[in-house]
Amino acid sequence: MCAFYSISGCFAAASIFLLPNGERISTELDSIDIVFSSNNGWLLGGYKVEKNGNNLAFVSFIPSNGDPAAYWPLDEGYASQFFKHKNEFYVMSSAGKVMEINASGLSATDFVVKPKSILIMDEPDLIACNPRGWAKLSAMNIGSCYRLDGAWDIKLSWTDIGFPPQICNGDLNVLVTTNKNRQLEIFVIDSETGELLSTRKIDKPEKNQSICEL
């Protein structure tokens, strides 16, 4: 995920944003949350603001050859992540859909994802995890990690979105919170089989630490 920097307000149909590489782009989006470099342009995930203030989620493609930008609204959720898999580009929505991005727009795929998931690994297999719901009374009272092809799916009490699971030395590492004494543990999982390889207790991590450092 990269950062965008707005250098002008939303006073007109178009806003100017500064890409991480220093390039300025003009877009109809009023805010941009995620950006991804594709083969021939930039993929943007963001919003257009309606007159009543509601933010409509969009995926946009800004061609690098100067052709007009394309804008595709999302029916549900927002664009939470872009990824490339086997030379195709995809967008994952917070509602739990993966759509392939091509010249004609967004098309449905057979990938099965859960709402609020984040993709942890995109090659050779697709692995995603979803955290426990934020709210105390969330219907999702436990998180999980799983392969998108359905090879494995394990329930895990991943609660802290500030410390997302990571691949460390080829294995999936997840910070798990348990009820007993607020214990924090790292679960090490075989990314191919989903087998639990080991667990280790840890102290509360610092905010700038990654899971692989714990």
Next chain:
Amino acid sequence: MEIHFYPGQHLLIINRGNIKFAQFEAMGGPAKVGNDPVMAEEPTWPGVYVIDKAEAYRTPTWPTSKLAWGTKLRDMPSKQDIWYALPSGKWGSLNQLYNSPVRSAIMEMHKELYGKAIVPEAWVFNDFGPIAIRWFKDLNGNKLLDSIESLSGQMFHTTPDNEAETTLGSPVRLTLSHGCIHLKPNDRNRLFAIGAFKRGTSFTVHKYHERYKAN
């Protein structure tokens, strides 16, 4: 004034001089311990207690309860962030608080509750609602929180869903808690108005199988 809660009937009775003065629907925890891995749902424990204070409750246990209800927010779309008002008068970053970009998730939560994907002007996601009413077991019988006494982790409160339903004028449907007692927002206001939550008020949680019998 006395408060009596019958968890098996989802019933809260307010007595004045041993005569029923008012009653409300209220929902406690399940009759048996649940399986939430973060904090297992538990029964609302039977006993005789004393009402202590009302407060905007915060706890890091639940992500949405890190901020007190009503904390002022400022949308910062150009920074992909939301700022929140600090007690000092300065502003903090929600992305820093959560160690992750959260603006989209906040707007989605608002849409789920209120039907509109916006950054609200104030935090309306605290799991304990705008105000929680605390109680304690009065071990020495002096109606004061002192000595080795401590506030119960169970408390009266509303939920973000019920607050949104009330704001939107929709039917308010109570749900089982993790052990606290869920109230409807308008009932909470009425309970305050009649003085039921005055410090020192006696409060009894009855057993799940007990049934209220009118005098």
